[in-house]
Amino acid sequence: MASRKSPLFDTATTVGKIMSFLGVSALCGLLAAGLIFPLAASGGAAAAAGTDILEDIPAELAEEPLSVPSHIYASDGTELATFYAENRQPVALEDISQEMIDAIIAIEDERFYEHGGVDPRGLSRALVHNATSDSQQGASTITQQYVNNMLINAVVITGEGRLTISGTGEKTYADKLREMKLAVAVEQEMTKDEILAGYLNIVLLGGRTYGVEAAAQYYWGIPASELNVAQSAVLAGMVQSPNGYNPEVDPEASQARRDIVLGSMLDEEVITEEEYDEAVASGLGLDISREEVGCVSASMGEYFCDYVRREILASDTFGPDEAAREELLDRGGLRITTTLDPDAQTAAEEGVMETVPADDSSGAGAAISSVEPGTGNILAMAQNRVFTPEPGDGNTTLNYNVDAEDGGGNGFQPGSSLKPFVVAAYLEEGGETDDVVDASVDEWGDTSRWEASCLERGYTTSDQDWTVGNVEEDSNRRMTIDYGVYFSVNTATLATASDMDLCAITNLTDRLGVHRATDTSQGLSPQNPSFVLGTDEIAPLTQAAAYAAFAADGTFCEPRAILEVTDTHGNEYDVPEANCDQVIDEDIVAQVNDITINIAEGTIAAGDPPFPMAGKTGTTDEAAHTWFVGYSSGVSTASWIGNPESNQGYRGRTVAGEFYEEFFGSTLAAPMWLDYMEQVGGDYDTSDFREADDSPFEDRRDRERYRDGGTVSEGGDPGTDGSAVDSEDDSDDDSDDENSNNGGNNDSDGDDD
Structure with a gap:
């Protein structure tokens, strides 16, 4: 001591x-x-x-810190959740009523x-x-x-x-x-005052409530400084038997004990006869303010809260093992300030629930993960479920937004939302977005060789013969790279990949932090060529962070949730700073953005975007998983609608009260993304994206002609036959990017992307 x-x-x-x-x-x-x-x-x-x-016997009392609740806060100081083994709120003696001291x-x-x-x-x-x-x-x-x-x-x-x-x-x-x-x-x-204050802060007063401040808040919803004579007598009486005289558990015993305390107060002349009579005649007047512990009772962002909790328990910064870290979280009085933006979180939570209610008969899941380009700060994390271990429709503690080790599941196939990575790798290999590929090939044999220099043989083959289809009619022909991505032509993506080293693609996705949700150490593998169509399961947070690099001129930042952690003694814990690296050349990013800007601004925002934006849709077999992943300069967001339980899709099914013959990334995921971005994007950077040094788009009219199926140069077209493409403005309907892949099993007959 x-x-x-x-x-x-x-x-x-x-x-x-x-x-x-x-x-x-x-x-x-x-x-x-x-x-x-x-x-x-x-x-x-x-x-x-x-x-x-x-x-x-030692003459000195070896003091250990009192168990104090820990709190998780949003970036603006809004309290999200409390953790404690002992509910205690230490206060100074002057913050305790004289009536309590006398009692x-x-x-x-x-x-x-x-x-x-x-x-x-x-x-x-x-x-x-x-x-x-x-x-x-x-x-x-x-x-x-x-x-x-x-x-x-x-x-x-x-x-x-x-x-x-x-x-x-x-x-x-x-x-x-x-x-x-x-x-x-x-x-x-x-x-004496120090001893009295210490005692009144440490004493057990029922259940897991310790100290008079926490007790006053729990039983009457008031601070200890406002405790009156009767209330003080109740708490003082509980000391002898904290649970036996608990007014919530046994009000009769509590009131009888209270009256004994009041008698002692009268005997000691700290209250008058009148005060005694009034207090004895009063009821307990309880107003229980039960504060649940943990993320289940978080004020918002329950799934984000759980993500933060798991980060604390996984970091050796907070103890040598998980048990020690949990002890610190429950008793150490930590103040954990996170990256969460309450306004963005509110918009995300409302968005997922309005799009697909938690108890919707379809069972469809909806999720939004949002990060800040240039920092990796997680701004929002929401899903259309209730965070609780209790059974029931719409209840789960599984976090759809994150990897398995962070409390998530197996992730979801991203479909065509992987295509911008393929294009970026193609450009790094020396290609151009207006290069022409032969997208007519839709059958691949198991003997077809694909260059993969990072594999032992230097190449790979498909496991079996497989056929790939496209949703858009007249897509199996020659076309430019950018046209193929804009209309999400699967055969064009495979033609692009077949002309390059598959390991160049996985090298790029590795730099962007793209990995399997079931194993964060395992990036995408070039072993099966179908991966270029988005067959490997990825978490929405991973997608949002990777796309954020396109918003930040090629700078990738690891997602982070914690800004600062201190304890009751003012000690600061080391938490990761923003971890960012330039992983793609900014001009290559600008060329990719030329394509994805057209998709977000022209198709998703119907030509009337509130600010510069870009992005890409994605859909898997039978529309089991649909996406829109997009970004402004200041916010990158992954929007997912899909089946969290199986690969059964939503085509020909009713979702949120509406029947859908067709179901794509542009059906619900993209509108949910746009609505969220319109609410949140203006709070962050909304400046124009960097122009590519050799961009084919001179002005917005060029983009509009391109979206309508024309070309930038006179007389040319995305193909090579000299005729303009008649798309019937397909980019404005639900099939703007939805084509087919093999779903990871190489046996698809081609009905989605």
């Missing part, structure tokens, strides 16, 4: 010596009389034995300000009572009780020693002696 000289003992040394003498004398006298150690031996033997024990002293230690830690009169009274009565009477002073609670706290925190609190084991005579000696020592180190 830190040495702090008590003003009482510094300024009144004579009184201090007398008080200390009385305390030690009482101990020695009781030892000599054999009252504390009624050994079989008599006289001097007992006294000698007691004296030896007294000398062996505890009156019932527990009326001579608190007179003794030196041990009360000889109280001891004598208890000894006589216990010797002449069947009932037992205690004589512990408030100081002794404070010591006992501190010892218990130390055992809980360190796991060393043993508990002596009622209900966890009877005190031995050695326990009592140790408590007395430590009480005398504490009185010489701390002021």
Whole structure:
């Protein structure tokens, strides 16, 4: 215990010596009389034995920090959730009502300000009572009780020693002696007010509620400074039996005990007869303010809260193992400030629930993950489910937005939302977006070789013969790279990949942090060529972070959720700073953006975007998973609608009360994304994207002609036959990018992307 000289003992040394003498004398006298150690031996033997024990007992109280709740906050300080093993809110003595102070002293230690830690009169009274009565009477002073609670706290925190609190084991005579000696020592180190404040902050007051501040808030929803006479008497009465006199559990017993305390207060003349009568006549007046613990009761962002909790438990910054980290979270009074934007989170939560209600009969899931380009800060994380372990439709603790190790599932196939990565890799290999590929090939044999320099053989083949189809008619022909991506032509993507090294694609996705949701150390594999059509399961947060690099001129940032962690003592814990690297050349990014801007602004925003935006849709077999992943300069967001339970799709089914013959990324995922971005995007950077050095688009009219199926250069077209493409403005309908892939099993007949 830190040495702090008590003003009482510094300024009144004579009184201090007398008080200390009385305390030690009482101990020695009781030892000599054999009252504390009624050994079989008599006289001097007992006294000698007691004296030896007294000398062996440490005189200093080894203090351990009190268990204090931890709190998770949004970036603006909004409290999200509380974690605790003991609900405690430490306050100074001046923040506790005088009525509470008077009540505890009156019932527990009326001579608190007179003794030196041990009360000889109280001891004598208890000894006589216990010797002449069947009932037992205690004589512990408030100081002794404070010591006992501190010892218990130390055992809980360190796991060393043993508990002596009622209900966890009877005190031995050695326990009592140790408590007395430590009480005398504490009185010489701390002021009476310090002891009283410490006691009122540590004492158990029912359930997991500790200290008068937490108790006042729990039972009446008021601070301890506002406790009146009757309320104070209730709490003071609970000290003897925190659960037996719990007003919530047994109001009759609590009220009877309260009235005993009020009688003691009247006897000690700290309340008047009138105050006594009024308090006794009153009811308990409970207004229970139950504060649930953990992410289940988070004010918002329950799934994000769980993500943060798991980050704490996984980091050795907060302890050597998970058990120690959980102990710190539950008891260490951590203040965890996160990256969450409450406004963005509210918009995301409303968006997913309005798009597909949690208990929708379709069982469809909806999720939004949003990150900030240039920092990786997670701004929002929402899904159309209720975070609870309780069974029921729409209930789950599985986080659709994240990897399995972070509380998520197996991830979801991204479909055509993977195509911008293929284009970026193609450009890195020296290609151009207006290069022409032969998209007429839609059958691939198991002997077809695909270059893959990072594999042992330097190439790979498909596991079996497979056929790939496209949704758009007249898509199996020659076309430019950018046209193929804009209309999401699967055969064009495969033609692009077949002309390059597949490992160049996986090298790029590795740099963008793209990995399987089931194994964060496992990036996309070029072993099966179908991966270029988005057959490997990926979490929405991974998608949002990867696309953020296109918004940040090629700078990829690891997603992060925690900005700062401090504890009750002001100690700061090391948390990761923004971890960003330039992973793609900015001009290559600008060329990719030329294509994805057309999709987001022209198709999704119907030519009237609120600010510059870009993105790409994606749909898997039978529309089991549909996406729109897009970005402004300041926000990157992955929007997912799909089946979290199986690969059964939503074509020809009813979702959110509407029947859909066709179901694509542009059906629900894209509108959900646009609505969210319109609400949130304006709070962040909305500047124009960087122009590519050799962009074929000179102005918006060029983009509009391109979206209508024309070309930028006169007389040319996305094909090579010299005729303009007649698309019938397909980019404006639900099939703007939806074509087919093999769903990862190489046997698709081609009906989606």
